[in-house]
Amino acid sequence: MTAKRKIQFSLVYRDMFQSYGKFQPRKDQLERIAPVIIKMGCFARVETNGGAFEQVNLLYGENPNDAVRAFTKPFNEVGIKTHMLDRGLNALRMFPCPDDLRQLQYKVKHAQGVDITRIFCGLNDVRNIIPSIKWALEAGMTPQATLCITNSPIHTVEYYSDIADQLIEAGAPEICLKDMAGIGQPALLGKLTNVIKTKHPDIIIEYHSHSGPGLNMASILEVCKNGADIIDVAMEPLSWGKGHADIISVQSMLKNYGFDVPEINMQAYMEARALTQEFIDDFLGYFMNPQNHFMSSLLLGCGLPGGMMGSMMADLKGAMQAINNNREKNGEPAYTEDELLIKLFDEVGYVWPRVGYPPLVTPFSQYVKNIALMNLLTESMGKPRFSMMDENMWGMILGKSGKLPGEVAPEIIALAKEQNREFYTGNPRELYPNCLDKFRKEMEENGWELGLDDEELYEFAMHETQYRAYKDGSAKKQFLADLQAAKDKAMSKGVSPEEALALKHANADAVVAPEAGIVLWEINGDGENVQSIEPYIGKQYKEGDFFCYIENNHGQILEIPAALGGKLVEIAAKQGGHVAKGDVLAYIQR
Template sequence: MEKEVKFSLVFRDMWQSAGKYVPRVDQLVKVAPAIIEMGCFARVETNGGGFEQVNLLFGENPNNAVRQWTKPFHEVGIQTHMLDRALNGLRMSPVPADVRKLFYKVKHAQGTDITRTFCGLNDVRNIIPSIGYAHDAGMISQCCLCITYSPIHTVEYYLNMAKQLIDAGCDEICIKDMAGIGRPVFLGKIVAGIKKIKDIPIQYHSHAAPGFNMASILEVCKAGCDYVDVGMDPLSWGTGHADVIAVQAMLKDAGFKVAEINMTAYMKVRSMIQEFMDDFLGLYISLRNRMMNSLLVGPGLPGGMMGSLMADLETNLESINKYKAKHNQPLMSQDELLIKLFDEVSYVWPRVGYPCLVTPFSQYVKNLALMNVIQMEKGKERWSMIADDIWDMILGKAGKLAGPLAPEIIEKAKAEGRTFFNDNPQDNYPDQLDKYRQMMQEKGWEFGQDDEELFEYAMHPAQYEAYRSGKAKADFLADVEKRRAEKNAGGMNTKEPQVLTVDVNGQPYRVTVAFGEVDPAKLGGTQAAAPTAQAAAPAGEGKDILSPLEGKFFLVKNAQETPVKVGDKVNKGDVICYVEAMKTYNAIRAEFSGTVTAICVNSGDAVSEDDVLMKIA
């Protein structure tokens, strides 16, 4: 009897692996019937991780998007699955246990069938609680082995991990080859070994960029894999996934039973994807992410992260070249920065204990490497800027690292008075739902159907507040207009700041959009008549606290923290605010003791390197 292999369309990850955003809910609802009409998918990845945050960045409600997007697939019996970051839930930083439990209840009620849980450290202590949460909510628990290639990550390592998860009651195993660097024979041995432990459903997820994944798909299917994740044109290959047409043809020729593809419907979906890209999503997609690149075999960076990496590089390249221009040094090209980054990732990764390069730890390693490159290009020392979330990974607060830390990292931790942690990571993050309930009641906000608004606020507090105020949508629409103007040069005078008016649910916002290097004094910022809009404190006397990098300014990163106010006394070394960059909150500390005399930007505002954030006298 022919072995059957079923296909899952990773529609969410296709977009995330290409660029910054996924389609809006109206676009998702439009494309769903054509995906169904293709007739070849047993499963569709609908949400998870970046999907939730992207909707908040749009200024849209992600709960509404999940409900509408999953509904048509349910009606025809196609299973929906989502990505869960275990201890980190749907965000980049750890989540309290009560929020994790509510997460499962909410997502099942919204229409998600399968939760694909992974820990970037492959620490089963972070994954196993999610098995129980999924079962309690009525969901299928699919647990991941995050694949990487190192002296530590052997076949035996992965089989031992799989056995622990199976013994803990998971329903399925996902071989999450997020960077596509798993060698084909190596992966086949893992799948065959798992099937000997238990004949459990196995799903293979892989990215195409390094060039291994078609051979890997064939090997894992020969070893007994049941489901294969696929993409489709024009968002297949490159940093994305193998196209369903090629995978289907290869497996069919190899003697596997596979579903037929309705090519008329395929072309409909293909046309719609291009339509969405032409609308605005293509403004956030680097052409480099559409290409295969064997250089990725070395650093092993995941496809889902490469989508945003090129945008990050553009921003940081500008910062580096501003410095070089001021110091009469030759400017750097993007290719030069990319190679320096890849080399630095290869240097950093083993020294911070070989965390699997998957969210959030791929971002942590990449961010740390990029910060090292930036600092060294500006004449500073390596390791001179390490975000607190990255320290938590290094210190063991997020889970056990696979390998040992380099002596230079241990010495730096000791020099800064940081302590290592060996107990259960969840113990570091106490329950918080009651606090968020109180905050919502004080604001007059409803908890929402199935407590979904409470969940969203607790999971993404800063982004949720920006969404509720209308600021998120105003900033997003302004950024789209800026990018369109840059693309269509000549349609707008790009040498001077432009004042645009954007409409957010009937509320007009005046937004100043700057192109290139401009005088900050000419910028008016984002202004809104909405009562929730917060005015920046007037500038007072004192020394400037400057932003060390480009990103978004926040006074706090969660409800446990109390924001600094004008008039507060602070001590040298105190955390006074954050700059969120590349999905990581970078703590800004007081450089001296004194009194805060001015807070010069609003929470959620974009800031550039060397912008004045606060004044302290």
């Protein structure tokens, strides 16, 4: 009897959040979820960081290096492989990086406990991937070279298999099929997997897909039938929609087909599910677009990643009034939102081949969408297409990020010539000189530590703007202001009394007991313990001000600060009452 072929699973915990909203969980939340993910017993790998992960840590005033080390440590200890998303020439950001910074990345991430780097180029230009393969190997990481999957006349099995051959020859022991928009056709993906595995039987193939347009369960089955080794999955409450297939459904489908797949500890699944929902309720949910919970077949027509739908709809609404104002001036009827959305999808279909069929993945998906949206606006103004393009859009078209898969349309070539723009045919790396000496010098002048394994130097050079805001405290202040605005918006909606109470709590910071013990109120530091603090409702506190005491179970007296400051709006614990660790003592509204 032939042994069943084994399929492993990777939980894309980072991408689960990125596909739904703006932020990632905090370090303390990641530390809480990691042991539960391990307890689920079904994951060989977990995605622990990568593009957009570390920027958002900085944006709410948290050190991303500490977060990465804390999140990877439990997985390292039990032998679960950790992996990150790496944008090749762009590394962890949206624009190109110099060589010395890219090379430092792999040393830093290996030291922090990241095992595998998933290296992709949005243009599938091997010149942007191969140097990273070399640097990752030198640093002790496993480089997983990536094929960005899309659906066009150019992106054939032969096109992709030729790129895979080059990446494997350069030393990549693994290939990822990155179906970032979920529009990869199951038949093509199955054939591509078979071609790569037949020619390179020892190469590990991992398949990553989004569920937005509804094809990916069929695609998962096809790639597994043809030799794929590892499947990326998600879990509730952030599975399906514009995200990824749920581990339960994928495991069931493959198990019943006859593959050897691990069992799921469902008690741990439910625990992880509840924790993730808790993180969403805490603050992450305020920055999630509800539409990202829904799948949409409309994505098949435009080929855009589902995770873009939220930002795309916001952009569309922003341009809609201007477009309709211009149409009304011309005596034309205004578009409805649905009509304009279809117009935008059609315009993406027009623009995409004319700018050389770049795979619609970050940042090129944003560029193509932006060109299409600007075209709709200029059309309403009576101006020609492509007359409102910024330097980033032109950079893609001119070859400064790599070679486009297809040819640029003659009309755009003529426009470039008219604007005295030159097409670049050299290696993109040559355009970005080394930078670390400059950043190292500034850190020394500022008295900033370079960090363990130069990780702070790396973070500053990689995310300069966000790092400066993190260091001076303005990032945290801006995040708190944005969060307050999001909470106020939620509060303004019509809700029931029960919902209003829940939103009241959501609109305030909880003062939480750090340990179990007895609550001792002491107002204004005057030494007098009072039986009721209701008269003090409305009292204003600054961040870190003394709030109350807790006498813990060992007889120690702990001073409890007033969270981030603000107005005391509710008391949740009684004088002399016993509280458990994590119990809410009061709510303070900023």
